[in-house]
Amino acid sequence: VELLSSRTMPRHLFDRPQVVATARRIVDTDGLEALTVRSLASALGTGPASVYRHVENRRELLQLLADDAATELPLPDESLPPRDRLLDSWLALYDAFAARPWLIDLIASGEVISAHASPVAEKNLQALADLGLRGPDLHAAYSSLNALLLGTLSSRHPYGHGASEATVDPRGAFQWALQKLI
Amino acid sequence: VELLSSRTMPRHLFDRPQVVATARRIVDTDGLEALTVRSLASALGTGPASVYRHVENRRELLQLLADDAATELPLPDESLPPRDRLLDSWLALYDAFAARPWLIDLIASGEVISAHASPVAEKNLQALADLGLRGPDLHAAYSSLNALLLGTLSSRHPYGHGASEATVDPRGAFQWALQKLI
């Protein structure tokens, strides 16, 4: 312990990855609205000012969180024929986002640049190209699929009036539209 | 002026419709994030506490705002055949929402119950039924169209990476998907 004198002690008691991991734990368990600079700081055992040693601002924190989760998204199964590959891939994406509602909140809030240049986007664009789509149609298709996914998962009150409330299955509706679009 | 003695003076210097109208002016000109209880109060020439004479809380204010704007949404043109009626109606809805970005923010935020029981919803469901859709398919179609609209308009950063940024026209993509879905 003597070797860790005050002169050689690490300046930060935690690093950036630990900040992101702690933020991740908060959003996974209590949702995006539970993540504040103060709640994060307190989970790290310090005050709010210390968070700013590792992160420019709250927006950057959210971006890091989104980038982190993006690496966990499922990639298309290349062994499948294009159409099956797409149906399979987008349904898997639906499930991945459904399991991380805070990620949808993040994208919908517009505070984060969704990484359309990610491997997920590239592979799914490729699958659409393999299906024969080119130029504007290719981008219209990709952008529609994205919108459908985002819209389906971000409408928390699909039906606000009484009886029909339980009759609509968002995942089923998403699948229905998916088959029409591709 | 004597008739308007302190005993007969109206208690409120403004009423609920005026509160909503003032709120509407704020969101139309400066966006949803500019509407705070305090900015609204100050636009009404009073303090924040007075707003709560007319509105339960901020959430109710947003609901009133959404209800108000819902009356301005376009209805399907009943003289058109079902498919044209739907294409026309949803594209008009796209334009109406695009002109009121705060309304999309409101629905996406989940703080407001989108009035699916409104005339707009009824007439569009009817048009889908006229197209031959029944039961789960009918609701899947309606719910998908809703999701597509919401998702298209709420993804502010459709493409975050360089060159392709300008190449995607959200309205065109929406129209492309619309024709595939119905």
Add this chain to the structure above:
DNA sequence: ACCTGAACACCGTTCAAGT
């Protein structure tokens, strides 16, 4: 009796003071 200033418990962010 109604209205509202001032306060309360939050928020993100900054900065000077402390180690």
Add this chain to the structure above:
DNA sequence: ACCTGAACACCGTTCAAGT
């Protein structure tokens, strides 16, 4: 030199004091 308590400028909401 790095870390952070305390402050600043917000927010929604409440309530006691004022008319």
